[in-house]
Amino acid sequence: MLVLLGLLLTSLMVHAQDDQSGHISIDCGITKGLTYTDNTTGIQYVSDADFIDSGEIHNISSVNFDTQLTTLTSFPNNTRNCYTIKPKNGKGNKYLIRANFMYGNYDFLNRLPEFDVFLGPDYWDTMKFNSSSQSRTMEIIHVLSSDYIHVCLVNRGRGTPFISAIELRQLAGDMYKETNFGSLYAATRENFGSNSSTVRYKADNYDRLWGSSPATTPDYTSIKTVNNISDGLSPNVSLPLDVMNSAVTPRNLNVSFDIEWEPFNTTDKFFIYMHFAEIASLKSNQTREFNIYLNGKLWYGPLSPLNHTTTTISSSVPEPITPKYTVTINKTKNSTLPPIINALELYVLKELPQRQTHDQDVDAIWSIKSVYRLTRNWQGDPCAPREFVWDGVRCNYDEIDMDSHRIVFLNLSTSGLKGEIDPGIAHLTMIETLDLSNNSLTGSVPDFLSGLKFLKVLNLKGNNFTGRIPKELLEKSKKGSLLLSFDGDCGTNRCGKKDKKIIVPVIATVASIFVIITALTIVWIVKKQKAHDKRKTRTGLEIKKQKFTYSEIKSITDNFKIVIGKGGFGEVYKGCIGDVEVAVKMLSKSSLQGDKEFQAEAYLLLSVHHKNLTSLVGYCVQGKHKGIIYEYMANGNLQSHLFDTSSRVLNWEERLQIACDSARGLEYLHHGCKPPIVHRDVKCNNILLNERFQAKLADFGLCRAFPTEAATHISTEVAGTPGYLDPEYYLSYRLTEKSDVYSFGVVLLVIITGQPAITRYENDNIHISRWVKVQLADGDVKNAVDPRLQGDFDSDSVLRAVELAMACVADLPNGRPTMNEVVMGLIDCLVAERARQEIKLDSLTGIESVDMETVD
Known part of the structure; x- marks a missing residue:
């Protein structure tokens, strides 16, 4: 069960910090709700179950490890899995963040x-192992740019990611001021002269891990003290006594102390922290003074460590990049004693430049996830990195003066939402598009939606709302500043008080009653027909629509006089039934498709009904003569209007509207039909246009329905059209709804560019998606747009359409949007283009209303 993250994590943290303020300690893989105090360190740990939605828990059989390393959580599913932590003190505070990993051959x-590890939206490091019995640790000092901390594991196809423990330790604000340059990734932390185990909490209040480095050669010796060590000149470092009470010094007066290391990456920039304290009892004639050199150049000195008082010498800026670093500590001429060193810290500057989502938006989206118990894979930062933006979410990445991303698009259509609209949505103050359609939402439409001043599209269809639509929403809709979609109309009192200008209320009432009676009658007839159909044995085309004889077909088509199309099924003829124009598709004897495809298309047209799917008028089954009669589309197919052979150039708004119409038809097949239906042959030729250029999806002979609603794919022979065919489907034979999404992405690219799916570039045939990438190489989206548009379009609208199309043709199906998201994205593009046109037509008096029918 999902819970409201902000409240739960805070309570967990407080519980875990009764004596450890600023600590959050998570043991991954222990039972949900379990807490314990580690016997060695006294650190209190909690289960990771409330910090992540996914994962499988495992145990390691060996008992020779710390308790936190004997369990782990692995992530065999999803590319990215994220822990989300909300500490009590968030944005602007400094934390030591540590992730622990112990493989231990848990999977045998x-x-x-x-695998890769990310901190928020930024790459932290790649976790690699030298041995199954050796633990690994990542540790970073980081100033939070958000109230939320996300630790994410990303599967790159080289083994299943896992994690053993996550530990957060809040540091004092004046510690490690070098974080002004960026985050500090710990390379090493050495406790010189000590041969004891690792020093950590409680010896170190901040639970830094200090590895012991005793003198291991005859040239050096360890010295120790039992006396206290004052912070002295290093009050901001707050070093533990167990670290500063030991040191290493050369045995020979003239021997230097050398420290060498090589960076893991050639671009690593280091910060060096060296800690000194005189812990020997010096005689009055003894002096310890030395210089510190870095790669042969004087770095600091001379230095005489203070008696039992810490002095820290550190980098003020990142050290210059070099293939190898050598720190040399030499005594000065005045010194009677060799140099000494107590402790060393090395950090790599880690710049984490990506912005995170605004905390207000994150609070809102987590509230929505919790209230509706959404099970979709919403993990980590909602907006960043773009590679992992949440399903159904789109964000504003373009405002360079903003310090965080804002959510501008949220599609929760067909998500099983129940109850009232969550007030958390009111905090998405930058939202532009909100789709709550096709759920089970109840109650009234709340007034707070009117307060979302940037909202341009609001889809409330397919719910169970009661009461009136807020007046302000209706006014915005009338003015054209909001595309508002909802069930019913003003005649059912959804829109508030009736217009006082109506002077025949009695007639209106009678008309309403008549409409209601008529609707109830139709519902009764349909239900009765459905019940009758269920009792019938379906052989051939026994579902009754309107059956025509072959002679009637010949009469309708004037003996097949006018051919208006041809495909693998056969030829399509223009005909008339009375005054109604129709199209007649006849199965030819030489058809490569045949009876099976004929049956598929006929049954589909009989069972599905949508304004963006071609409508069935009738059919013919007489011996070898088989035909389907459907509505006539006066403007033919989309393909004929996109290339130079067309005398009429579709403008940008028309292209977007056609894309939106056809996307809605496909969306209906995927999300409105139970079980879902995959078209398998989405292409420009199969998108037909009526006399008003309204687009309808056609040619359903290759459609396949999933055997159950729960099925995620079906295995089938590959079918489709080269250029539009999903390569993943072609290689795997696994048909999913995302196969149609790929094909639609190609359609959208063709609409945008005016180029065919397979196009010419530098004397070679390449796919349109590659051609678009080439055109976008210099960053100007206009290079990819059909030149016949002559620049008459909204650039932002085009850019969004191109991004949407390229997302649809992503190599991996999981990276592609759903058709719900595609529809909402296209509506967003359409709104931007129409807003541009309204500005362009500012000479008109009054504000022109948006045509709701064409967008809904």
Whole structure:
């Protein structure tokens, strides 16, 4: 069960910090709700179950490890899995963040995995292992840019990611001021002269891990003290006594102390922290003074460590990049004693430049996730990185003066939402598009939606709302500043008080009663017909629509006089039934498709009904003569209007409207039909246009329905059209709804560019998606737009359409949007273009209303 993250994590943290303020300690893989105090460190740990939605828990059989390393959570599913933590003190505070990993051959595969670890939207490091019995740790000092901390594991195909523990330690604000340059990734932390185990909490209040480095050669010796060590000149470092009470010094007066290391990456920039304290009892004639050199150049000195008082010498800026670093500590001429060093810290500057989502938006979206118990894979930051933006979410990335991303698009259509609209939505103050359609939402439409001043599209259709639509929403809709979609009309009192100008209320009432009676009658007839149909045995085309004889077909088509199309099924003829124009598709004897496809298309047209799917008028089954009669589309197919052979150039708004219409038809097949239906042959030729250029999806001979609603794919022979065919489907034979999404993405690219799916570039045939990438190489989206538009379009609208199309043709199906998201994205593009046109037509008096019928 999902819970409201902000409240739960805070309560968990407080519980876990009764004596450890600023600590959050998570043991991954222990039972949900379990807490314990570690016997060695006294640190209190909690289960990771309330910090992440996914994962499988495992145990490691060996008992020779710390308790936190004996369990783990692995993530065999999803590319990215994220822990989300909301500490009590968030944005602007400094934290030490540590992630622990212990493979221990938990999966009995004895294969060391390799995976990426992200801190928020930024890459932290790649986790690699040298041994199954060796633990690994990542540790970073980081100033939070958000109230939320996300630790994400990303599967790159080299083994299943896992994690053993996550630990957060809040640091004092004046510690490690070098975080002004960026985050500090810990390379090493050495406790010189000590041969004891690792020093950490409680010896170190901040739970830094200090590895012991005793003198291991005859040239050096360890010295210790039992006396206290004052912070002295290093009050902001707050070093533990157990670290500063030991040191290493050369045995020979003239021997230097050398420290060498090589960076893991050639671009690593280091910060060096060296800690000194005189812990020997010096005689009155003894002096310890030395200089510190870095790669042969004087770095600091001379220095005489203070008696039992810490002095820290550190980098003020990142050290210059070099293939190898050598720190040399030499005594000065005045010194009677060799140099000394107590402790060393090395950090790599880690710049984490990506912005996170605004905390207000994150609070809102987590509230929505919790209230509706959404099970979709919403993990980590909602907006960043773009590669992992949440399903159904789109964000504003373009405002360079903003310090965080804002959510501008939220599609929760067909998400199983129940109850009233969550007030958390009111906090998405920058939202432009909100789709709540096709759920089970109840109650009234809340007034707070009117307060979302940037809202341009609001879809409330397919719910169970009661009461009136807020007046302000209706006024925005009338003015054209909001595309508002809802069930019913003003005649059912959804829109408030009736217009006082109506002077025949009695007639209106009678008309309403008549409409209601008529509707109830139709519902009764349909239900009766459905019940009758269920009792019939379906052989051939026994579902009654309107059956025509072959002779009637010949009469309708004037003996097949006018051919208006041809495909693998056969030829299509123009005909008339009375005054109604129709199209007649006849199955030819040489058809490559045949009876099976004929049956598929006929049954589909009999069972589905949508304004963006071609409508069935009738059919013919007489011996070898088989035909389907459907509505006539006066303007033919989309393909004929996109290339130079067309005398009429579709403008940008028309192209977007056609794309939106056809996307809605496909959306209905995927999300409105139970079980879902995959078209399998989405292409420009199969998008037909009526006399008003309204687009309808056609040619359903290759459609396949999923055997159950729960099925995620079906295996089938590959079918489709080269250029439009999903390569993943072609290679795997696994048909999913995302196969149609790929094909529609190609359609959208063709609409945008005016180029065919397979186009010419530098004397070679390449796919349109590659051609678009080439055109976008210099960053100007206009290079990819059909030149016949002559620049008459909204650039932002085009850019969004191109981004949407390229997302549809992503290599991996999981990276593609759903058709719900595609529809909402296209509506967003359409709104931007129409807003441009309203400005362009500012000479008109009054504000022209948006045609709701064409957008709904």
